[in-house]
Amino acid sequence: MVFAAVFAGGIGSRMGNSDTPKQYLELGTKPVIIHTIEKFFINEKIDEILVLCPKAWVAHTQALVEKHLPEGKKITVISGGATRNGTLEKAIEYIENNCEVTEDTVIVTHDAVRPFLTHRIIDENVEAAVKYGACDTVIPATDTIVESGDGKIISSIPDRSMMYQGQTPQSFRLKELERVLASLTEDEKAILTDACKIFSIKNKDVYMVEGEVFNIKITYPYDLKVAHTLLKGKDCDD
Numbered sequence: 001m002v003f004a005a006v007f008a009g010g011i012g013s014r015m016g017n018s019d020t021p022k023q024y025l026e027l028g029t030k031p032v033i034i035h036t037i038e039k040f041f042i043n044e045k046i047d048e049i050l051v052l053c054p055k056a057w058v059a060h061t062q063a064l065v066e067k068h069l070p071e072g073k074k075i076t077v078i079s080g081g082a083t084r085n086g087t088l089e090k091a092i093e094y095i096e097n098n099c100e101v102t103e104d105t106v107i108v109t110h111d112a113v114r115p116f117l118t119h120r121i122i123d124e125n126v127e128a129a130v131k132y133g134a135c136d137t138v139i140p141a142t143d144t145i146v147e148s149g150d151g152k153i154i155s156s157i158p159d160r161s162m163m164y165q166g167q168t169p170q171s172f173r174l175k176e177l178e179r180v181l182a183s184l185t186e187d188e189k190a191i192l193t194d195a196c197k198i199f200s201i202k203n204k205d206v207y208m209v210e211g212e213v214f215n216i217k218i219t220y221p222y223d224l225k226v227a228h229t230l231l232k233g234k235d236c237d238d
Contacts, residue, residue, distance in 0.1 A: 001047045001105050002126055003174075004040040005091040008033055008053040008061065008112035009080040021057065022218055023112040024064075028231050032218055033061065034068045035115035041069055043119055045126045046108070048073060050094060052080035052087045053112075085192050092178060103175050106130060109195055110169040113218040116230060121169065124209045129171035132207040136196040138164040139211045167211040170195045180204060 008023045023033040033051075040046045053061045062077045069075060078094055080087035088109065095101060106129045110117065121137055128135035141163035149155045172195065180198050188201055196206045218227055 001099065001101075002045055003091075003095055003099075003105070003107045004046045004049045005088075005107055005109045006033070006037055006040070006049065006051045006112050007080065007084065007087050007109060008051055008057075009084070009087050021054070022224075023053075024057070024060070025218075025224060027115060027218075027224070027227055030068055031064060032115050032227070033112045034064055036110065036112050036117070037065065037069065037075065039115070039117055039119070039122065040108075040110075041073060041075070043122050045123055046073070048099070049075045050091055051075065051077045051112070052091055053077065055079035084194065085189065085198075088195055089181070092174065092181075095174065096178075101174055103173065104130065105174040106171060107174045107177065108169045108171040111217055114168055114215055115218070115227065116212070116214050116216060117169065118212060118215070121209065121211060121215065125169045125171040128207045128209050129173055132205065133173045133176045134171070134196065134199045134204065135207040135209050136170050137167040137209045137211040137215070139167065139213060139215075141165050164208065166194070166196070167215050167217070169209075 024031045027035055037049060037051065040049050051061060051065070058077055058079055065075050065077060078090065081090050091107065091109070095107065106126055108122065108125050108129070125135055125137065141160055144160055145158050145163045146154050147156045147158065180202055183202060184198065192198060199206045214230055216223060216226060218224055
């Protein structure tokens with residue numbers, strides 16, 4: 001089976017004066033999170049969808065799902081963890097406790113605030129996870145990347161041709177992900193920023209899937225303006 005885990009745990013602290021988490025802001029005629037869920041909902045490779053959100057927003061999220069996606073494949077809404085990795089662990093725990101899991105089971109993890117992912121990206125994530133065990137969606141870096149150890153002085157300027165910008169989805173064979181998570185020390189857990197880093201710090205290969213420049217993450221008010229423009233002027237469903 002292939003599970004999509006939509007991470008909707010953000011509280012929108014960088015969206016200015018809005019009290020509403022960014023994933024629930026309106027984009028066109030429906031909330032951002034519904035646009036994102038819909039991409040997995042209609043994709044033939046996805047069997048079930050798990051949406052993880054703040055506990056206080058579970059009922060609201062469930063109501064949105066029932067309103068906009070009343071029929072079709074199973075969508076389950078549960079509360080996420082205190083951190084991104086805590087949310088990942090909750091997703092794994094739910095799947096293990098409620099579904100039949102084999103070595104071929106795949107989990108596709110995605111940000112709720114990236115509503116413009118394509119079916120090509122989803123399909124290639126599933127295929128890469130099955131074949132390689134772990135994959136990340138990336139695009140080549142277009143700007144020069146500057147590294148600084150103290151935030152004041154440049155330490156190095158890496159070769160841009162070797163730099164990529166990470167997006168989501170990040171996808172894994174579930175059992176392999178569990179084994180790598182179980183091998184982490186507490187110190188290693190403390191430095192994790194995303195699921196693929198779990199594999200990289202254990203020297204396990206992570207395959208790269210080509211993303212899209214329009215697969216943007218809605219973080220700031222400007223991003224929402226860009227998203228409205230994309231929705232009106234570009235077909236991102238191909």
